[in-house]
Amino acid sequence: MSETPTALVVGASRGIGKALLSQLTQSGYDTYGTIRTSPSSQSNLFQADLTNASSLSDAAEQFKKTRGGEEGSLDLLIVSGATAGDEPYLTLSPDRLMEYYDINVAGPLRAIHAFLPALRKSKGKTIVLISSLASNAGIRAKNALTMPKEDRLPISTGPYGSSKAALNCLAIGLYTELEDEGFKIIVVHPGLVNTDMAQNMIKRLEEKFGEGGGPLKVLEVEESVSGIVDVVKKEAGKKDGKAVLSPLNFLLLSSSSPARFSLHQRAMSQPKALVIGASRGIGQSLVKKLLNEGYDTFSTLRSEPTNDHTFLVDLDDPDGASVHQAASDFTKEEGALDLLILNAAICGVAPYTELSQDVHRAFFQTNVIGPLSAVQAFLPALRKGKEKVIVFITSLLGSTSVCLDVARQPAEKRFPISKGPYPSTKAALNQLGIGLWTELGDEGFSVLIIHPGLVKTDMGAPFIKALESFPDSGIEAITVEESVDAVVGTIRSHIAAGVPDVRILNYDGSDLPL
The missing domain is CATH 3.40.50.720 (NAD(P)-binding Rossmann-like Domain)
Incomplete structure (x- = not known):
């Protein structure tokens, strides 16, 4: 030849x-x-x-x-x-x-x-x-x-x-x-x-x-x-x-069981928060923390709702029927929404070289398209709220610069990053958040895109175990409570500043590498 x-x-x-x-x-x-x-x-x-x-x-x-x-x-x-x-x-x-x-x-x-x-x-x-x-x-x-x-x-x-x-x-x-x-x-x-x-x-x-x-x-x-x-x-x-x-x-660069929460007495003066994806882990703890912070807090579950503060939402649903029904029910009963947190996501190891079309689409449906459908559905209620804050839970793995730096390390020194579409979907989610703010910023909205840290959850367990082989990585796993306390503190600090903005942040409020 x-x-x-x-x-x-x-x-x-x-x-x-x-x-x-x-x-x-x-x-x-x-x-x-x-x-x-x-x-x-x-x-x-x-x-x-x-x-x-x-x-x-x-x-x-x-x-x-x-x-x-x-x-x-x-x-x-x-x-x-x-x-x-x-x-x-x-x-x-x-x-x-x-x-x-x-x-x-x-x-x-x-x-x-x-x-x-x-x-x-x-x-x-x-x-x-x-x-x-x-x-x-x-x-x-x-x-x-x-x-x-x-x-x-x-x-x-x-x-x-x-x-x-x-x-x-x-x-x-x-x-x-x-x-x-x-x-x-x-x-x-x-x-x-x-x-x-x-x-x-x-x-x-x-x-x-x-x-x-x-x-x-x-x-x-x-x-x-x-x-x-x-x-x-x-x-x-x-x-x-x-x-x-x-x-x-x-120019080349170097290069589980449904969560059950007790109802708080509602007051018209209480700001209202909704957490999408609150069945367990970070989402479940966000609901508890926001309740303690004085929010009249609502949540969505993938299983049947347990009280009038929970709604059935499945972000895997391509036509978004469940999230639009939940938004309709919420708006009819509550009217205004101040804070929307999009936490639901799927993770997993699915190497690109073996990735099926159905699995690829499922990642984007849940991690990107589902959150956008939720924002669209609850936007009328958010427009009536005073705080007008949308929070997307992202990942450090959505940072192109971080993933590129890791990829360029010798294989034996490279701490693990997720194989497959999870980082790609989080990069897409980051861009979606920025784009949404350019459409909503003039209405007084803020969009916060927050990495919760490497958290000791079922989703984070494989990364934590893999990091045991890299004691000098500088990455430390934190508990769900530590993560959620910091995330809510970052959100509250931003709201207190009173300036509509779009930010991509670590859980502690520092800027996330892009």
């Missing part, structure tokens, strides 16, 4: 993907691509859809036959296809949000699953995922917090950025699974490119800054792709496997 390196671009029908095929060919690659429509007579193009695992598997089979059957190898896989938009979270349907994650997160994973056998046979073993500046929580939070509304950059605050943040974490997780095989994972932001997908953002930039886009330079497709190819050639040529995040302008 030829020693010419092979490259395949998923999503090559137009724009960046099409230009990548052309420039990679000019750079000496034997190039192939997938397009959503039936290909012409070109033997190097295969039909495939990111939402359809079977079509991607068929494309991989066609590639293998074209490359000589079982011996066919693939040095470089680039996943370029995506969906974009700027829909407001407040009116976004669960189905549309799942569509973003299905195309922009699960789609690339389907493509990787399909072409992984061919990649494993190659010398190059390089996977490139096209991300976005909109995935960077630090940039988006700074843009939202430090600039007057009229001066903010019109960076997408909707589900596109959230899905790309999840993609970044997926890439890091994949690297930790594939590094021992010599794989390189590269995540690259292509810049603000003059494509059909970017026209709405370019228009908003030019309305604000004039032609050219101001601080965000508008790149032509060829200019962007030239930079991407330079990055890929540089990194793919290195001998050591590596996870690389490339930001704007391609």
Whole structure:
């Protein structure tokens, strides 16, 4: 077989993907691509859809036959296809949000699953995922917090950025699974490119800054792709496997039994709080703590409610029927809600290289789409409240910088991070929270995104046990009570300050690395 390196671009029908095929060919690659429509007579193009695992598997089979059957190898896989938009979270349907994650997160994973056998046979073993500046929580939070509304950059605050943040974490997780095989994972932001997908953002930039886009330079497709190819050639040529995040302008970074609670006498002056996911652990303790802090406290359980302060809610429900029924019942009886805490989540080890579509969707349904459905459902009550605070319980594992730093450590010195989609969903949740605040901040809302620490719960037990092998990690497990006392203290301090804000915080109130 030829020693010419092979490259395949998923999503090559137009724009960046099409230009990548052309420039990679000019750079000496034997190039192939997938397009959503039936290909012409070109033997190097295969039909495939990111939402359809079977079509991607068929494309991989066609590639293998074209490359000589079982011996066919693939040095470089680039996943370029995506969906974009700027829909407001407040009116976004669960189905549309799942569509973003299905195309922009699960789609690339389907493509990787399909072409992984061919990649494993190659010398190059390089996977490139096209991300976005909109995935960077630090940039988006700074843009939202430090600039007057009229001066903010019109960076997408909707589900596109959230899905790309999840993609970044997926890439890091994949690297930790594939590094021992010599794989390189590269995540690259292509810049603000003059494509059909970017026209709405370019228009908003030019309305604000004039032609050219101001601080965000508008790149032509060829200019962007030239930079991407330079990055890929540089990194793919290195001998050591590596996870690389490339930001704007391609500057590489170094790189149980239901809870039962006694009813408190209600008073109209009491602020009202609701905890979503209070069956056990942190959620159960949050309810107790908030009661002691003087809140008229309500909660949701997945089992049948035990009193008139509990509601049946299942965030796994795709149409959100149970949460909307709970919100309707609450609003009818109580009217206003001051504090909403979204605590429910699922965790678990589910390696990306073995992850099924159903399990992947379940993680996003419970950890991202479910919380958004709850906010949408209870928003009328929150708008009537005085405090107007929404709290998302996140995780340190949702921090791209933390996961990347961990992934770059030698395997024997690397303290464990969750394998699979849990970190990716928390990164998406962080971005969702920032986006929600940009929609609600003018109404006096605050959105707090809080990491509760490494807590001694059933969910935290596997990480705590694994950390026993890393006594110098600097990470200490804390009790549920220690975590909840600090989390509620952080929330109360923010409310006392009286300034609507969006913050991503540790349980103790310090800033969480982004």
